[in-house]
Amino acid sequence: MPVQAIVFDLDGVLIDSEPVWEDVRRAYVAEHGGRWLPDTQDRLMGMSTLEWAAYIANDLVDGVTSEDVAYEVVDRMSQRYQDGLPLLPGAEAAVRRMAEYRPLGLSSSSPRALIDLVLGQLRVDGLFRATVSTEEVDRGKPAPDGYLTVAAQLDVPARTCVAIEDSANGLRSAHAAEMTVIAVPRPAHPPADDALALAAHIADDLDEITPELVEVIHR
Template identity: 55%
Template sequence: MGIAAVVFDMDGVLIDSESVWEQVRHEYVDLKGGRWQPDSQVKMMGMSTVEWSAYLADDLGVAEPADQVAADVIDLMADKYAHHVPLLPGAVEAVRRCAESWQLGLASSSPATLIDLVLAKSGLIDAFAAVLSTEEVGRGKPAPDVYLTVAQRLGVDPKDCTAVEDSTNGLRSAHAAGMRLIAAPRPDFPPSREALALADVVIDGVDQLTTEVVTG
């Protein structure tokens, strides 16, 4: 029946936020006496809030309970976004363009409070028929849970959806859900070659997301 919906990731697709997450988490780990590792941010890309807060506490040695870690880091991120939402070039236009032809969903690893803040400040809160954080489902990316649930809420079969992703775990998640997959990798946090190979098409950025790219 063709493509019925487009499902976007948020971090790294609509906003250039991975470096912000890395800065905030790195500074927090240092402040709390933990041990930041060179690959820590890459490992956390796609993790749910429960998963990455436990990683900071258990693996990186932050001397706080995981729920406190989550609350602290989310507050720090919200403060960053309150001052500036780092929208990627063409992101708003790409969302509006897709909304003219399809239902839209958002499947993000960010907590719901940050998703709502970003969408409100970018003027996109009305564009998405289904918005979901991995903290609201059983498992974070690369598990397909968040994409499957968004498709369910949109009332469409996952195979009739196109997903737009950037990270290794995100690409694996959308592919596991059975969606047509567009990769928009970020050069500063590139996905693995194996994950990138799962994509039906690769674009340099969300500004290249046209009707023809979505439908193939």
């Protein structure tokens, strides 16, 4: 079946947000006398707001609720984005280029407030016909819930979509939804080899994301 939609991830694909998330969460944990474990950042990537807030409250910090964690961390992230959006090279051009080709969706582990803030600041919010936060579905990445929900909102079969992802859990999520996946790995947080193997194409940067590439890899 032909490609019917392109679905972007947000964090690590359009914005270099993982270092910001790590800084903000590390600071929160340190300020509350908690402990940051060696695998904490990798575990947090792809989790929904409810999942990562519960993990911090239950495993890293004593005496706080997951609601407290989520509210304060998301508020700090909003402030950081308002001070300056960590846009990745080629992000806006890639979105506009692919929007001329097929309808766009977005599946992100960021909370709704941050998704809307980022897309609004980029002035591309009107180009996305469907956006889903994993806080709005039952399970975060690597489960396929977010991607399946985007496809449903776009009213297209998930297998006719091409997803753009960077992280191991994101690649697993889109692949589990039966989407064709393009990986754009971030050097600071390279995906696991088994997850990267799920990608139909591994791109060096967003400039590679073109309608021509999508037509070649979606078989």
